[in-house]
Amino acid sequence: MFNKLYQSLIRHRYKLAIFILLALSSATCVMLVGARVAYSDSERYISLVWNLFLAWIPFVLAYLAYALSWKRILIYFVIPIFAFLWLIFFPNAPYLITDIQHLADGLGEAPVWFDVILLIWFSWTGLLLGVVSLYLMQEIVKDEFGKFFGWTLVFSVSILSSIGVYLGRFLRWNSWDILHDPVEILRDSWHLLRSLSPSAAGFTALFTVFFLFVYLTIYAFGHLHQEHHNA
Numbered sequence: 585m586f587n588k589l590y591q592s593l594i595r596h597r598y599k600l601a602i603f604i605l606l607a608l609s610s611a612t613c614v615m616l617v618g619a620r621v622a623y624s625d626s627e628r629y630i631s632l633v634w635n636l637f638l639a640w641i642p643f644v645l646a647y648l649a650y651a652l653s654w655k656r657i658l659i660y661f662v663i664p665i666f667a668f669l670w671l672i673f674f675p676n677a678p679y680l681i682t683d684i685q686h687l688a689d690g691l692g693e694a695p696v697w698f699d700v701i702l703l704i705w706f707s708w709t710g711l712l713l714g715v716v717s718l719y720l721m722q723e724i725v726k727d728e729f730g731k732f733f734g735w736t737l738v739f740s741v742s743i744l745s746s747i748g749v750y751l752g753r754f755l756r757w758n759s760w761d762i763l764h765d766p767v768e769i770l771r772d773s774w775h776l777l778r779s780l781s782p783s784a785a786g787f788t789a790l791f792t793v794f795f796l797f798v799y800l801t802i803y804a805f806g807h808l809h810q811e812h813h814n815a
Contacts (some may be wrong), residue, residue, distance in 0.1 A: 606643070609709045610636055616702045624693035632683055632706050638676035638759065639677050639710040645670040646717035653724045660723060670721060673759045675748030677717065680710025682753045714745075729807065738799065746791040747773070750784060760774055785795060 613636055617629050649666035653659060684703045687696075718741060726734030751757045757769050 595725070603647075606709065606712060606716070607670075609705070610640070611701075613709055616698075616705060619692050620698065620702060626693045628689060628693065629699075629702065632680070632703075635680055636678065636706060636710065638673065639680055639713045641673040641759075642677055643713045643717040645673065648721040650720040650724060651728070653727070659728055665722065667724075670717065671741065672762050674714065674717065675745040675752060676708045676759055677714030678745055678791070679752055681707045682749060683707065689732045690775070697759065710796060711795075712812045715802055718799065719803065734809070742792050742799070743788075744795050746788045746795065749791060750787055754784075754787075757779050 617633055621627055622631060645666050647665050649670065652662055652666070684707055686700055689704055703812055718738060722734045722738055723742075725737045748759075751769070752775065762769055
């Protein structure tokens with residue numbers, strides 16, 4: 585029994601390592617906020633912890649979908665439900681990057697270098713949660729429908745999530761609103777697309793390119809060993 589468990593851990597050591605590293609990174613984020621509260625007696629950045637929790641939701645959904653995808657009978661019945669919920673909550677992961685704009689709000693409450701590290705740590709953790717969850721969903725689509733549709737998912741989700749981040753940051757919508765007030769958020773989204781301002785277009789385009797650049801870089805780096813092995 586222990587031998588089988590050991591072999592399973594060895595076989596999935598990198599998946600386990602990613603989960604542990606992301607969990608440790610998230611725990612560090614929470615401790616940094618706690619240290620800042622204790623130092624400054626200000627609760628300014630506590631909301632980041634909630635945002636980080638929301639960023640974990642698409643990661644967990646993608647991981648569950650990936651685990652269940654090995655049973656083909658679930659591909660067309662259960663996985664679409666996970667994929668829909670994952671898509672709704674996915675923008676919460678890259679959204680953490682935009683929290684960097686709060687840096688100027690708390691000047692004087694704590695050392696600037698501490699706030700910079702805190703915000704970067706939250707942003708990096710959220711970004712990685714998004715990248716990993718998107719990779720898992722891409723693998724599901726690629727295995728079932730081929731590489732073309734896998735990469736179509738990546739580019740489509742990158743654009744849609746950038747729009748979602750804009751709706752969250754500037755129009756103050758969140759993922760829960762899609763579930764309990766879908767008509768209003770669809771109306772705002774349609775209005776945004778119809779009368780796209782230069783600011784909205786610029787943010788969406790730049791954010792999409794930035795996220796794709798990060799995703800493609802990490803994707804390529806992750807396949808270096810495979811390329812060397814096949815050479």
